Amino acid sequence: MASLYAVPVEQLKGVGPKRAEQFGRLGVFTVGQLINYYPRTYENWSVITDIADVPDGATVCIRATVGSAFSSSFTRSGKTIFKTAVYDDSGGAELIFFNNRYITSMLAYGHTYLFYGKASHTFDGVSMISPSFSKVSDGVSLQPIYNLTAGLNNNYLIRCVRTALQMLPEQINDPLPEDVRKRFGLCGLKFALENIHFPKDPEALAQARKRLVAEELLVLNLGLRQLKLHKRSENKNIIKKDYSSEFGKLLPFSMTNAQKRAIADCVGDVMNPGLTLNRLVQGDVGSGKTAVAASLCYTFIKNGWQCAFMAPTEILAEQHYNSLKEIFKNTDIEIALLKGSLKAKEKTEVREKLAAGEIDLVIGTHALITDKTEFSDLALVVTDEQHRFGVEQRAKLLSKGNNPHLLVMSATPIPRTLGLIIFGDLDISVIDELPPGRQEIDTLLIDSSKRDRALGFIRSEVSRGRQAYIVCPLVEEGDVELASAEEYAAELMLNHFSDIAVGILHGRMKPAEKEAVMRDFSRNKVKILVATTVIEVGIDVPNATIMMIENAERFGLSQLHQLRGRVGRGSEKSWCILVSDSTTENSAERLKTMCTTRDGFKIADADLKLRGPGDFFGSRQHGLPQLSVSSLADTENLELSQKMTDYIINDSEGMRDDRYRGLSAEITRLFKSTGDETLN
Ligand code: ADP
Ligand code: MG
Secondary structure (H helix, E strand, O other): OHHHHHOEHHHOOOOOHHHHHHHHHOOOOEHHHHHOOOOOEEEEOOOEOOHHHOOOOOEEEEEEEEOOOOEEEEOOOOOEEEEEEEEOOOOEEEEEEEOOOOHHHHOOOOOEEEEEEEEEEEOOEEEEEOOEEEEHHHOOOEEEEOOOEOOEOHHHHHHHHHHHHHOOOOOOOOOOOHHHHHHHOOOOHHHHHHHHHOOOOHHHHHHHHHHHHHHHHHHHHHHHHHHHHHHOOOOOOOOOOOOHHHHHOOOOOOOOHHHHHHHHHHHHHHHOOOOOOEEEEEEOOOOOHHHHHHHHHHHHHHOOOEEEEEEOOHHHHHHHHHHHHHHOOOOOOOEEEEOOOOOHHHHHHHHHHHHHOOOOEEEEEOHHHHOOOOOOOEEEEEEEOHHHOOHHHHHHHOOOOOOOEEEEEEOOOOOHHHHHHHOOOOEEEEEOOOOOOOOOEEEEEEOHHHHHHHHHHHHHHHHOOOEEEEEOOOOOOOHHHHHHHHHHHHHHHHHOOOOOOEEEEOOOOOHHHHHHHHHHHHOOOOOEEEEOHHHHOOOOOOOEEEEEEOOHHHOOHHHHHHHHOOOOOOOOOEEEEEEOOOOOHHHHHHHHHHHHOOOHHHHHHHHHHHHOOHHHHHOOOOOOOOOOOHHHOOHHHHHHHHHHHHHHHHOOOHHHOHHHHHHHHHHHHHHHOOOOHHHO
16 A cells, blocks of 8 residues: 555546646545545445336436437537436436536447436436446445545546556555454455445445544554653753742632642653653633643743743733733743734844843744744743644644643543543643632523524623623635624624624734734723634633624534633623524534533533534644544544554554554654654
């Protein structure tokens, strides 16, 4: 298999430079990548309908013989129409193809094919427009359907994949050693590849899927564990003294036990001279992660080191800057904010001071590590909201300065099974306790007939001095978002809140515009903030007490949980209003979960159960390397891959055994996209 990744897709029969370019748009450059380009779904071609029984408008598969030559004519718009008659034992039908001059050579007179598509009854009988087809001798029952791009149709892809599969050698090197496959009940690689594309039957497809997903997750797991071992290597940024309790005196509150535990975990790591801190602190929204990070920074700075604190957005960076400045106001610690919107001169000044060691703590976006910033004594990097801070960046950090310690903070509770994968390269501390005195958040589910009442309620809260968020309907990315968020806000301002200051926040705004709106909201100049999900992460405005979310069923539970976490942060009672007209059982169940619990881990578990992990692996949010089949994963796959990982790591010879050479090569390949040299 490995060698086919070196064979350009152009070497396939019938693929020229133009085709190759089209394949490139699908991310397919080599024959190996084509073989790994798995179908999006399958059509069931195993149920054959007699032409005489075809219902009008139904999608069916017929088995018919070509009974006439093709006729061609033109539409008024200049398209060419090709028609032919086919028949089976029960009757005849007409097939119509548009603008496909190759069709006449693809379907031969007197030969029998399977035709799949939508059939309709016209005055002269049954007809099908542009059906998919396949030779009967190909023995298809489940027909693969691929994601396509302009110029490449499904039938063409099928032919190319068939040719590519034929290039597989008889004996293919399976990265999974036979004993491992047997132990975990997985089929061989060749069978899996053939059947993920052209399944013999549903059973074979299930086996193929299981095996490919298991392998991919295993490779991912093993790679992350290797990364973890690497990061555990010796660290020269030594911490001699723990200043945590001295830091505690800077705060107006005392730390919760959970916060203290998380700090102790981190300090324990960094005071061990052989160890590099490489830890995830996972804590629900409002659990006080900032104070934990600040405490660790304090200990580092007091030991003479520099720290960098990274946030995913400029708004959050600024917010952290303000709260850290407040915490450290009575100390001699030098803090700076480094953000994209600073003037070039200001940036240069901050950079120079960092390089000279005059700044102890710098706060900024992730650009901090990717750009040319140099430090004199950087020993700790804190990153907030890990979701957007992927393996790639974590790996990049290794090369910055002299191997700084890393503290990752996440407010996204993740079920254990998933967490083991996503954070496979990190140690984990959980803050499972909220600071005392937190108000309940009442969560209500309403349909849109009650929206006006909800808006009235928002109005009355605002008149009591409170503030509110309204999350507008979720729409596709791109320009539409802008138009619709603004339209939605305009409607509210016009018809409901004409006398109230309403602000608007969406992803398409310039950073400076966003910042201005957020600043106005946090200073209570704007009372109602209409926003897209950009407010999801980390924003802290304790005076906001209502979160209303339109089209709540379109959001993932964890996302709703994040949004809800924006309220209930102060001393006033808060509400979360979910608006949904969806009546499907699944969404009702999901939204009910939101109303009954505020425990992020329970919610994450429910989300995983209801939606499966596929959603997660299907998106690029996670910051993992690009995966190809894991979007098909289910919880069982997750558990299986964990067991396999443990088995291989505990295997007496471990990855050093020659049997695992193929697997090691796959790990290198998967992580190559992350640019992580340490895995080579
Ligand atoms: P998150 O974990 O969501 O990042 P923050 O660090 O923003 O939470 O903390 C939320 C709020 O709780 C802040 O206003 C912070 O000052 C406050 N806070 C944090 N820890 C405590 C504590 N132990 N007792 C009281 N308030 C706390
Ligand atoms: Mg936070």
